[in-house]
Amino acid sequence: MGLLSIIRKIKRKEKEMRILMVGLDNSGKTTIVLRINGEDTSVISPTLGFNIKTINYDKYTLNIWDIGGQKTIRSYWRNYFEQTDGLVWVVDSSDVRRLDDCKMELDNLLKEERLSGATLLILANKQDIQGALTPTEIAKVLNLDAMDKTRHWKIVGCSAYTGEGLLEGFDWLVQDIASRIYVLD
Amino acid sequence: MEEDHSNPSEVSDKTLDSIAQKKHAAMIERLSNLHQSRLQQAISRKSDSNDSPSFESTKSFLDRFSETKKSIEMEIDRCRRVSESESKSSLKSDLDKVSVSISDLERQVAENSYFLPSYEVRSSLKTISDLKETLESVNYELLPKKKFSFKNKTTKKDQSNVVKNETEIRASDSVLVENCSSIKVRDSPGFHNEEGAVLVKHFGGSKEGDFTLSDLNSCEVRLTGSFRALFIHRLWDCRVYVGPVLGSILIEEVEGCLFMLASHQIRIHHAKETDFYLRVRSRPIIEDCNNVRFAPYLLSYEGIEKDLGDCSLDEETGNWANVDDFRWLRAVQSPNWCILPEEECVNAVNISNLKTPGEVS
Ligand SMILES: Nc1nc2c(ncn2[C@@H]2O[C@H](COP(=O)(O)OP(=O)(O)OP(=O)(O)O)[C@@H](O)[C@H]2O)c(=O)[nH]1
Ligand SMILES: [Mg+2]
Numbered sequence: 001m002g003l004l005s006i007i008r009k010i011k012r013k014e015k016e017m018r019i020l021m022v023g024l025d026n027s028g029k030t031t032i033v034l035r036i037n038g039e040d041t042s043v044i045s046p047t048l049g050f051n052i053k054t055i056n057y058d059k060y061t062l063n064i065w066d067i068g069g070q071k072t073i074r075s076y077w078r079n080y081f082e083q084t085d086g087l088v089w090v091v092d093s094s095d096v097r098r099l100d101d102c103k104m105e106l107d108n109l110l111k112e113e114r115l116s117g118a119t120l121l122i123l124a125n126k127q128d129i130q131g132a133l134t135p136t137e138i139a140k141v142l143n144l145d146a147m148d149k150t151r152h153w154k155i156v157g158c159s160a161y162t163g164e165g166l167l168e169g170f171d172w173l174v175q176d177i178a179s180r181i182y183v184l185d
Numbered sequence: 186m187e188e189d190h191s192n193p194s195e196v197s198d199k200t201l202d203s204i205a206q207k208k209h210a211a212m213i214e215r216l217s218n219l220h221q222s223r224l225q226q227a228i229s230r231k232s233d234s235n236d237s238p239s240f241e242s243t244k245s246f247l248d249r250f251s252e253t254k255k256s257i258e259m260e261i262d263r264c265r266r267v268s269e270s271e272s273k274s275s276l277k278s279d280l281d282k283v284s285v286s287i288s289d290l291e292r293q294v295a296e297n298s299y300f301l302p303s304y305e306v307r308s309s310l311k312t313i314s315d316l317k318e319t320l321e322s323v324n325y326e327l328l329p330k331k332k333f334s335f336k337n338k339t340t341k342k343d344q345s346n347v348v349k350n351e352t353e354i355r356a357s358d359s360v361l362v363e364n365c366s367s368i369k370v371r372d373s374p375g376f377h378n379e380e381g382a383v384l385v386k387h388f389g390g391s392k393e394g395d396f397t398l399s400d401l402n403s404c405e406v407r408l409t410g411s412f413r414a415l416f417i418h419r420l421w422d423c424r425v426y427v428g429p430v431l432g433s434i435l436i437e438e439v440e441g442c443l444f445m446l447a448s449h450q451i452r453i454h455h456a457k458e459t460d461f462y463l464r465v466r467s468r469p470i471i472e473d474c475n476n477v478r479f480a481p482y483l484l485s486y487e488g489i490e491k492d493l494g495d496c497s498l499d500e501e502t503g504n505w506a507n508v509d510d511f512r513w514l515r516a517v518q519s520p521n522w523c524i525l526p527e528e529e530c531v532n533a534v535n536i537s538n539l540k541t542p543g544e545v546s
Contacts, residue, residue: 025452025470026433026435026450026452042497043449043466043467044449044450044467045450045467045468046450046452046467046468046470046509048511049310050306050307070452070470070511071454071472071473071511072472072511072512073511076310076314078291078295079294079295079306079310080298081295082295082296094394094395094414095416095435097397097399097416129394129395129413129414130393130394130395131374132394132395
């Protein structure tokens with residue numbers, strides 16, 4: 001029995017996935033993480049450093065690193081790149097004015113070698129807001145079709161308010177990471 | 186209309202849930218066969234990278250970290266003293282070396298962040314940002330002509346391929362700008378490009394989405410009722426009175442203005458000589474601001490109590506005074522903002538009636 005429980009423990013640790021959530025400030029990263037974890041989203045502060053959430057996604061353990069997106073602290077993003085399995089880039093689809101900032105920061109991120117193997121999920125958040133851009137429009141502005149062909153990526157429209165699209169996105173992400181690791185095997 | 190929003194989302198949540206569960210079951214099956222290979226990969230990755238030391242325990246990491254930190258501080262100190270003598274020639278390269286050491290240290294934190302307790306990661310990053318700040322100020326002191334930067338910049342006059350790349354980038358940027366502006370024209374409810382006007386809008390219900398104020402000069406803006414999100418961009422010499430905003434407010438590039446705002450989150454970037462009268466659920470954020478002052482929300486209009494209540498903003502949390510300056514993440518008070526002295530505060534402003542245009546001084 002003792003040995004079995006040790007083995008179980010080891011297994012659990014190995015079933016972890018490291019997910020990095022980044023994007024401009026105010027895009028809704030923290031709200032999304034709390035929402036998928038079923039927590040209260042009524043009082044959320046802008047993130048000063050980062051939050052780590054461990055979420056059991058079926059038998060799988062996601063370690064989600066939600067990093068603050070204020071300009072001053074964007075240079076710290078790279079501190080979290082190591083061993084990242086999945087990258088979630090969150091866009092505020094109603095913030096048209098800062099889409100060029102958003103594109104620039106994403107482009108920089110994708111140049112990063114340590115993230116080259118990571119699956120990329122782009123969440124076009126705040127779809128509940130009237131006048132928000134659609135995922136297709138966001139994809140066009142971010143020029144996602146020009147991305148490196150080896151990258152596994154997908155863009156999903158979502159709303160952290162209604163919860164719409166979040167499961168679809170994370171479901172794809174987790175499955176892609178899993179199958180990618182499978183292929184490497 | 187409210188119900189249209191909530192009901193389908195509940196249903197779709199459940200449907201997605203059951204689909205997700207099926208997919209997961211299949212996936213987890215595969216995954217349980219994979220863990221071994223993953224572990225082996227991790228092990229071989231570790232033994233491959235002899236160049237970057239990996240630390241097996243938090244303690245040994247922290248010991249190494251503080252050692253390196255100390256030596257960096259000593260080196261910065263040495264540079265400072267050298268500068269007082271005449272041998273300044275190697276100063277720049279010495280300071281560059283320090284910069285590299287700091288980057289190395291940062292990388293080590295990153296590489297070990299997966300096993301370090303989050304408190305240690307946070308305090309290590311704080312130490313690194315302090316070191317960077319010290320280095321930056323030393324650079325500024327000793328090499329005042331060039332502003333020190335951690336980024337590598339290419340010089341513009343360079344006649345190589347780099348220039349080509351740069352123009353290529355610019356070309357694609359302008360395409361982007363075109364894309365953006367065509368979209369911007371299509372939908373962006375708000376007040377734009379006005380001078381010397383009084384701009385008034387009432388929001389009927391919580392269904393209203395985002396609203397933008399941009400490029401306003403010497404205007405007075407009154408927004409009553411509640412709505413979801415507010416963007417404010419490039420305002421000069423304006424007075425802006427706004428009812429409760431359910432989500433967040435983002436302010437960029439304002440100067441010489443007065444704002445009365447209530448929201449769950451408020452982020453202020455590049456503001457100068459401006460007073461903010463706020464009611465906020467979380468701490469207000471400022472970044473790249475100077476001479477900004479803060480006071481409590483003093484707005485009233487007919488029905489504001491109900492609007493505030495609907496947005497859970499009826500309670501004064503006192504957060505208007507708990508400003509976080511991202512350019513000054515330290516214990517001592519930031520020089521960029523202060524609390525507005527009571528005797529300088531405007532009187533409570535009532536915007537119920539158009540014909541009494543507030544207490545404009
Ligand atoms: N309407 C709407 N608002 C949202 C949605 N998601 C987040 N918000 C709001 O957007 C604001 C910012 O959300 P946060 O989760 O704090 O954003 P963040 O990306 O974590 O920001 P930083 O921590 O500063 O990087 C909050 O006021 C949220 O209520 C959404 O889907 N719809
Ligand atoms: Mg956050």
